[in-house]
Amino acid sequence: MIDAPLLPLFILLTSLLAAPVLFALPERAASLRTGINLGMAMLKVGLVAWLSLKVSEGVVYDLRFAMLPGLEFKLQADPLAILFVALSAVLWLITTVYSVGYLERGPHRARFFGFFTLCVAATVGIAMAGNLFTFLIFYELLTLATYPLVIHRGTAEALRAGRIYLIYTLAGGLVLLLGTLGLWVLAGTTDFVPGGVLDEVAESRPLAAMLLFAVLVGALGVKATLVPFHAWLPIAMVAPAPVSALLHAVAVVKAGAFGIMRVVYEVFGIETAQALGMTMPLAVLAGVTIIYGSIRAITQDDIKKRLAFSTVSQVSYITLGVALASPIAAVGALAHLIHQGLMKITMFMAAGNLAEGLGVKKVSRMDGVGRAMPGTMLAFSLAALAMIGLPPLAGFVSKWYLAQGGLDAGAGWVIALLLGSSLLNAIYFLPMLHRAWFRDAGAAAFAPARPRIGWMLAAPPVTTAVLVLVAGGFANAPFSPLEWTRFIVAIEYRE
Amino acid sequence: MQTDPMTLTLFVPLFGAIAAFVLPRAASVIGPFSVLATGAAVALLAREVLAAGAVTVSLGGWAPPLGIALRADGLSVAMLAMTAAVGLLVSLGALDALRDARQRQYFWPLWLLLLTGMNGVYLGTDIFNLYVMIEVIALAAVGLTVLSGTTAALRAGLEYMYASILGALLFLTGVGFVYLQIGRLDFAGLIAAEPSGALSAALALMLVGLLLKTALFPLHFWLPAAHANATAPASALLSGLVVKAALYIFLRLATYMPPPDEMLVTLIGTLGAGAVIWGGIQALRAERLKMLVAWSTVVQIGLIFIAFARAGQIGLAESWKAAAVLILAHGIAKAAMFLAAGRIKDEVGHDVIRDLDRSAIRPTLAQFTFALAAISLIGLPPSLGFIGKWSLMEGALAAGYWHWVAVTMVGTLMSVAYFSRVLAAFLRFDRVRAPVGEHQGWALADAAPLTLALSAITLGLMAAPILSFIELGYPFGATP
Amino acid sequence: MTDPFVLFDLLLGLAIVALAGAVLCVRDLFAAIVLFVVFGLFSALAWVRLSAPDVALAEAAIGTGVTGALLLKTLHHLRQSPAKAGAAPLPVPMPVIWANAAFCGLITLGLAAALVGAPAGGPGFDALVAEAMPQSGVAHPVTAVLLNFRAYDTLMEVVVLLAAVIAVWQIERGLSDAPSPALGEVWEGFARLVLPAIVVVGTYLLWKGAEAPGGAFQGGAVLAAVGLLLLLTRLYVPRPSHRGIARWAFVLGTGAFAAVALLVAGGGRVAFQYPLEHAKTLILLIEALVTISIAVTLAALFHGREPVAQPARRDSHDA
């Protein structure tokens, strides 16, 4: 196979260069737009597969140039980056199909797909950023690219949500800028290095290092929806379904969680972070968020808002796994990065189908939808059961590792936390399934008796549901997310 | 006849202005070509500076202090290049924006004289000559301010004229004191001078005059109305370029004169902070788009002065670079933003922010340009504005000046708030009665502002070479 | 110490300060302008005392004469049409006035202290100028400085004038052709008599500028006075068709000056470096052309608006 040292750049450019073309396309050039969208998404999946292969063979990719004296723009493709890039590429392909179907006759498609594609570029950039400075650049780009998507409908409500979203995320970004500057001033580098770059600083100026940890994790916690920075997410649910799917499963919240991972593992190093005494408070904060999100989810009648609070809770599993400072928990955290993405995107696309096909947006109106849209609801149910942690589905695998990691780290409370959370998951998901499958729609249920949604809306959630099944059932197969996760943990824990 | 490129950067626009004035029918052709030719002269000069570090020409063969020398180093060439590039693109934008024949006829000679004056400032090494140059700039700039001919523009132009004259007179009195004390007027003489009472008075007078001309809070009172009421290309030139001339002289003088003490540096930073806060509040309250953009200029000027003061007196040797980057970034982004605002006003028919979302016409490309320019002005990566803000905060953090970091962060949040008012108006659709055509309102005229805005974003990726270029010839080293 | 002129200097200084105060305080604007003209002439007198006859001449002709004419014309214009309703400025509260006065007083005191502390008869360009005079091509030091040593400044100064006239033409567009303040018949006869004399004086000043006080600016100002009189007496009325020639006249000085500055460069010489053997010729040429431009420009600044064809005002028919 030919060797291409610029491969990471190409992966970035597939979406970065497509965006201006998509912006410029006239509104009616629908098929050309779809062609470019799908073509680029598939090209990206192919390139990512190639990149993963090369990285697993031990090829090192490292692209850099100086933006300021000593400060580099740096792209790298380490296994952790591959994990996130692969997730993005695959889910993006699926979401693109879904979006094309969802927005078939909607307005402002040129703008939508332009920013949608910029979003991918930003996420891929976040994944492959080789230092915190580069990470920051893409992190802010992600904020800017998602804002027009959140307010896509252009209503007063959407704009209000957008403003809140922008204030939260840009304030978070500003604090991240402060943290990056602090890192640069303290350590003289912002590079991501397994084991961290702050050993000496932590020894000589522990207070400054602790403050830096709080600033960085706090900043990233905005997008990772750590309590009390989570409020924007349920409000941002005003966005169109594909956007919500994307924000929750891959882009925004994951960017935050992924950033926390980078900071804990490769800026501080897990040992330094532990030595500073910062990991346990973070774990506790994650635990609080897990319980809080779940409790809030129970009372939400709006389907998307219920799912949103569920995300607040579920994403913190990742943070929890990182903060427990145990390699086993880390496996759980990384696996959950993938698994939560698959599960949540399934549920959001399904929710979108309910709204599109049946006009159902509330939990209280879900009676009998299972019979009206069996495929969609089957996918939804599978994902919900996985969330609850039913073996052998994907969610079970991550929770299993997290629980073991909790024991390993000597934090027995984690077991209780996970059990409690699973119980709460069941409390807010099972009634939905019950309504969908075991209740009758009643007389004046759904306007179209057999709702027509095109294959482009129907197929994506089913596909991701199958992936949920596969990821759980074949967790130990080579090249499964879990296997790749173990590979990463070995690097981060320098074993 | 063979002349060095430095002299040409002054004479090309001067002859262009003369030609455009005596041949009014051909002005629209002469104008852009003169700016282009000026740009070529700047490119030649840049090559010389790259090779030699700094270039000096003693005009008339009379060396300073008797004669006047022109000197180009990295910083001056960067300013010249920014002026020429922004000027060229604004010129292209003006070809479309100026529909009135009379406006066209007067825009070009005034703008080319303005260019002559600014280039003279960037190459000048003699403080009296700088006084004459800022007057050339002032008269041409006032002419451009009132080009639209409305009562509001004329009122603003008159206020601007008063402020300009007063600023220049303060500067001239300062020049008098410098001569009184050291008997010469060149930069080299200033550097060699011993501190004294008369010299402090001179410094104070000149700096206050310049602060008035560059509109640092609380001497900004004349700026918003003047910049907001001019026609779009004139606003772009005034906001993007003209205020930078006085700012540039300030930077030079502040480092050449006997070192300002810590209190003075802190005072300047504090005024900058005042500009950031007060300008931000006013931008939040502005009713018209162009007024908001003008207030953002007040904010950005303040930010530049914070960058200057970011690390106190000891840090001045480095801080000027952060200020210079912010100057370049603001020049490019603000010109783009004013042109875009002008395009939006042209297409929609008004620029009342509250009612922009009632329009069925959405000049998409101009709005996109506005958003890109806002990214650089807010200081989001990877724009040049971000690099400037990074340098500012980095220096302040390293020196432990937390207050400047805090002010900058507050200013950033405020700028997000006021720019998002505009972006929200662009993207709201539920108040429109007629069907919205999003791809309406494109024009070739969008090309110039879009190019400017895109460069404001992408130049951030080239910040390292830009920074090493402005250090050529040690603009702030021991010898001029 | 007992210079008999000290008392004169003291009295003149006090008079100047008092006149300045009066210009600001006197209620009637016409009186203020007249006081200002007196102030300018007294200042010029003081500058003669300070051995600066060139400057005194320039101040009297341009700073006071032309400026005074401009001010009077403007006042005339303002009084022609009724002042805007409610345009009377609000009375300024006394505390503001006092604060302003105190602020400026403090600055003045500070500057005065700095002046007293500065070295007397301090260093200057005296020696450098004396040394360079033989290479300047002219005999009068001020002219040498203006047109040779610091010719760049002077070029830019004419550029300022050019910018001003362009700006003024631009500002006063489409004005109704309000009658300029025409003078009576007596003045007209006077003008016919005086004009030739002024032309002679102006030309003489220009010519003498190479050796004695005088030069392009003073000469130009005197010639501009010719223009002012022509305009005032309506002996000359600008017409739209004169615009082309006027434009050329405005740029003549600047263009020629810049062209010479540029053309002499080459062969080791830089811009503005006149070959010594041609220096006097070139300087005189520049001065002559600049004088014409200055005269025409100053007259145009006085006239104000660009002479454009005016559409007949509709309201005059209605009346």
Place this chain on the structure above:
Amino acid sequence: MTPELIYGLTGIAVFGAGLAGSLGAQDRLRRVLALKLASVGACFLLIVAAWREPPAAPDPVPHALVITGIVVMVSATAVALALIRRLHTLEAEDDAD
């Protein structure tokens, strides 16, 4: 007491008066007058600085600078006055409407 000192202080006093007037004056024309006063004050300073105890000739350079300054000032004054005239016309027309 030398003329240098007397006229130096005169110039500074005139400059100060002009400064106060330009900041405080309400009338547009009066502000122009005040600025004009300030400029004469500034010129005084340069001429005083050029003065040498007779019989020494004064330094010609400041004289040249002042001549330049006078021409620059008349240009600026002319523009300011043109603005004032034009504004007056516009405001009078606005009132008539």
